[in-house]
Each structure stands twice: as C-alpha cells, then as structure tokens.
Amino acid sequence: MFKKLITLSLLIVFLVSMSSLAMAQEKEIEFWTMQLKPTFTDYINGVISDFEEQNPDVKVKWVDVPWADMEKKILSATAANNAPDVANLNVPFSMKLAELDALVDMDSNLDQETIDKYFPTVWEANTFEGETHAIPWYLSTSLTMYNTEIFKEAGLDPNNPPQYYDELLEMGRTVKEETVKYLLFPPIAETGRYLEYMVREGIPLTNEDGTAAFNTEKSVELLQMWTTMYEEGIIPEETVTEGHNAAVDVYQSGQAAILLTGPQFLSRIEENAPEVFEVTEVAPEISGNADRVGVAVMNIAVLEQTEHKQAALDFAAFITNNKNQLDFAKIVNILPSTKEAAQDPYFTDVDEGSVKDRAKKVSAQQLDRATNLVPPMENQGELNEVINQMVQNALLGEKTPAEALNDAEAEWNNIVNN
Numbered sequence: 001m002f003k004k005l006i007t008l009s010l011l012i013v014f015l016v017s018m019s020s021l022a023m024a025q026e027k028e029i030e031f032w033t034m035q036l037k038p039t040f041t042d043y044i045n046g047v048i049s050d051f052e053e054q055n056p057d058v059k060v061k062w063v064d065v066p067w068a069d070m071e072k073k074i075l076s077a078t079a080a081n082n083a084p085d086v087a088n089l090n091v092p093f094s095m096k097l098a099e100l101d102a103l104v105d106m107d108s109n110l111d112q113e114t115i116d117k118y119f120p121t122v123w124e125a126n127t128f129e130g131e132t133h134a135i136p137w138y139l140s141t142s143l144t145m146y147n148t149e150i151f152k153e154a155g156l157d158p159n160n161p162p163q164y165y166d167e168l169l170e171m172g173r174t175v176k177e178e179t180v181k182y183l184l185f186p187p188i189a190e191t192g193r194y195l196e197y198m199v200r201e202g203i204p205l206t207n208e209d210g211t212a213a214f215n216t217e218k219s220v221e222l223l224q225m226w227t228t229m230y231e232e233g234i235i236p237e238e239t240v241t242e243g244h245n246a247a248v249d250v251y252q253s254g255q256a257a258i259l260l261t262g263p264q265f266l267s268r269i270e271e272n273a274p275e276v277f278e279v280t281e282v283a284p285e286i287s288g289n290a291d292r293v294g295v296a297v298m299n300i301a302v303l304e305q306t307e308h309k310q311a312a313l314d315f316a317a318f319i320t321n322n323k324n325q326l327d328f329a330k331i332v333n334i335l336p337s338t339k340e341a342a343q344d345p346y347f348t349d350v351d352e353g354s355v356k357d358r359a360k361k362v363s364a365q366q367l368d369r370a371t372n373l374v375p376p377m378e379n380q381g382e383l384n385e386v387i388n389q390m391v392q393n394a395l396l397g398e399k400t401p402a403e404a405l406n407d408a409e410a411e412w413n414n415i416v417n418n
Contacts, residue, residue: 026057026058026059027057027058027059027307027308027311028061028308029058029059029060029085029086029308029311029312029315030060030061030063030084030085031060031061031062031084031086031087031315032063032070032074032086032087032088033062033063033064033087033088034066034067034070034088034089034090034298035064035065035066035067036088037064039332040331040332043328044062045062047318047324048060048062051314051315051318054318055311055314055315057311058314058315060315063084070089070093071093071096074087074089074093074097075096075097078102078303081305082305083102083303083304083306084303085302085303085308085311085312085315086300086301086302086303086312086315086316087300087301087303088298088299088300089134089298089299090297090298091125091297091376092380094126094134094301094376095128095133095376095380097133097301097303098128098129098131098133098376099128099378101304102304102305103133103134103301103302103303103304104301104302104303104306104309104312105131105132105133106126106132106133106134106135106302107132108131109302109313110135110317117321117322117338117339117340118135118136118320118339119136119337119338119339119367119368119370121370121371121372122136122139122295122297122367123136123337124371124372125297125372126297126299127376128376133301134299134300134301135299135300135301135316135317135320136297136298136320136337137297137298137299137300137319137320137325137337138298138329138334138335138336138337139295139297139298139335139336139337139367140262140263140264140295140296141285141293141294141295141363141366141367141370142260142261142262142285142293142294143260143261143262143263143282143284143285143359143362143366144161144259144260144282144285145251145258145260145261145265145269145280145281145282145359146161146257146258146259146280146281146282147254147256147279147280148279148280148281149279150175150181150254150257151257153178153179154175154178154179154257155178156171156175161281161286162258163284163286163287164287164288164289165200165201165222165286165289166289168184168225169225169228169229169234171183172184172229172234172235173234175234175257176232176233176234179257181254181255181257182233182234182235182250182255182256182257183229183235183256183257183258184235184247184251184257184258184259185235185236185239185246185247185250185251185259186226186239186247186260187244187260188239188391189239189240189241189242189243189388189392189395190244190388191243191384191385191388192384192387192388193243194388194390194391195373195384195387196294196373196374197288198214198219198222198288199288199290199292199373199374200287200288200290200291200292200294200373201218201219201222201288201290202218202288202290203216203218203222203288204216205375206377209416210377210378210416211413211416211417212408212409212412212416214405214408214409215405215406215408215409219405220401220405223391223404223405224394224401226391226395227394227397227401230395231397236250236256239395240391240392240395244261247260248261248265248268248269251276252268252269252273253273254275254276260285262296262333262363263282263333263356263360263362263363264332264333266280266282266333266356266359267333267356277355280355281355282355282359282362283362284362284365291369292369292371293366293369293370293371294371294372295367295371295372297372300319300320301316302316320337320338321338322336323341325337325338326346329341329346330346333356335347335363335367342367347361348364378416379415382415383412386408386411386412387408389408390405390407390408391404
C-alpha cells in the first residue's frame, strides 16, 4: 500500500511537472488590428482559431484599436518597450516604425517560396532602405467610375471613358459647356496625393540622394493642366481644401461625371444615391502617360520587440496566405496580395450584368501593374506638405505653376539636406 502511495505521488508530481512545462512552453503573441471589430470579428477569430489548432503551443491575443488611435498607440507602446508582437498597419504607419528600426525585416526572415506568393510590386511597397518591413495583407486599386447619363448629355460616348490625364481638359470643357457640371473632383490637395499624379505621368520624384527631381517641363505642363481646369471651373473650388470624401459626395450628388476611387465605394453610392448608381459604369483607373496604377496596401508587420519572433512570423504568414486572403475578400470588397488568390474564379469569372462584379474584375486585372506609387521616404509628412502647398499656390493663382515648382524644389531639398 505504501509503495502504491509513493508511486501515485510520483505520478502526480510528474503530471504537475509536465503540465507546468507545457504551460511554460506555451507562447502568447499579441495581435493588433485597425478597427475590424465588430464587422469582422467572426472572420478574425476564425483565422486565430485555425492557427492555434495548427500551432497548439501558441495562443493569439487579439486587440482591436480604433483607426484614429493606432499610430499614437503603437508608437507609444514601442517607446515603452511594450509593443504588440504582430500588427496590422498601413504603409505610412509601417514606415514610421521602420525609421525607428522597430520592425522585423521580412526578406531575411521568410523563405523565398513564401515571398514569391505575393505580387512583387506590392511586396516592394513596404521596402525602406533595402529592407521589407511588413507582409502585404489586403489591397485596393482605384478605378474610374463615371455617370453615363452625364456623358450622353454632354455628347460623349459612354462606352469610351478617358484613359489618360491629357484627355481631361477638353473633355472637361465639353461637360461644363453642355451640362454645367464638373468633370470630376480630383483629390490632388489631399496629403501626398499629387505625388502619385506625377508618378503616373512618368515624372521622377527624387534623385538617388533623395533631393527633388520633379521640377521638369513635363511637371510644369501637368500642374498647368490642373490649374487651368480649376480656373475654368471644370473641377470644383473645394479641390484646394477637400479630399476623397468630398469627391465621393460631389459624384453621388450627380454634379460630377467621373469619380476616381476604389470599387468598395459603389455600395456607398448605391445606398446614398441609387439613381446615380443605376447609371454608373466602371473602367480602369485614369492614369498619366506612364500608365501606372496605384494600390493602397494594408500590412501585417512583426515588431522587433517580440519575444516569440518565429511564432509571430508564422502567424503573419498564415493570416496573409492564399486561403485566408480569399476568404476575407469574399466578405468585404478588397483585393488579395497573393497571386494565386487574385486568380481565383471569384475575381475572374464574374457576372458581367452587375456593375459591382465588373468593378471587382477590373480592379483585380490591374494588380499586375499596380504599385505603391510613392516609395517610403524619410520626413515624408514634411515633404507631402511641401507638395500640397505647391498645388494650392498654383491653383489659387498665388504663383505660376513654374514658380510653385521652383519653390517646392527648394523647400524639399532644404528638408532632405538638413
């Protein structure tokens, strides 16, 4: 009996020890997202559950942060050495952390087979000073939405929307003369947006040392075109102060022929202005002569402060894999960043009778040539402000386009060199 008690005691001690060891070996990683609750709670919890089932030694703690608070919270957490292990960030947020050396380099920590799953130009969107600081998650490319009734009223072919910027001035004059409406509301005064317009036109932004390269004859011509359109009332006065949201409002009010935006805004137009939605058609994004398409990228990054680097990397790769991205795209109007998911029949074999499905198809077809048009740069906020001021000065007639570009070049170089 005594021997049995000893044996039982030893067994209990062994089991307790094994349990304690298992608990000690279990890793918990913290995952921050930007305002995905409650709309996508079931999806994210499902991905986490699947990952934990495949990785029983890892637990994922999900923390959802309001969009407006994310930058401040993650910078504060990083400064306090209390950063999450994995975070959902956009490119500007990622680059601020990259400047602080706060993110794990994906190029050197993921195998090439994993890296090759993503669109190369989208992967490069997160490259800063030779390192890639995040995995692309979900994407959005802009396209051209246009009001076919306004096109008809103006005597324009509704089956032949503009493809390039240099078509807009004359078309805008026609729309204004025949309909007394705007051609479009370009969000060129929105932070950093005009840099994208220059890149689409094939205008180089910087030299190798980061100094300004954009002050060219072609750049003067492009800024002069937008200035002329502003002066002639082809685009609204609010162009100098308002951005994308105002552009959507003007379009859905029936006062603009064209809207440049992502396909997800079709649902907003359908809800707010069903009569405009009914006459809306879609086409590839209007671009400059460089024929480049912009892409907005949401990322999954791993923070350098993580104590469980491999587990964090595994989770980042898991949530962005083909299956999970395709599943996400089926519940929200987004595009995946992996080539295989983007080639799924969900994007290619669509109902051509639905403008939403046509938009999905057009948007996905642009991914092969889509890129983050403005590469990450140090002091990006200050540089963006220089360009915004340049555009405002030209449109308001406070400076000629050439003068505005000269002054912007000098201010840009002053920031870069100091």
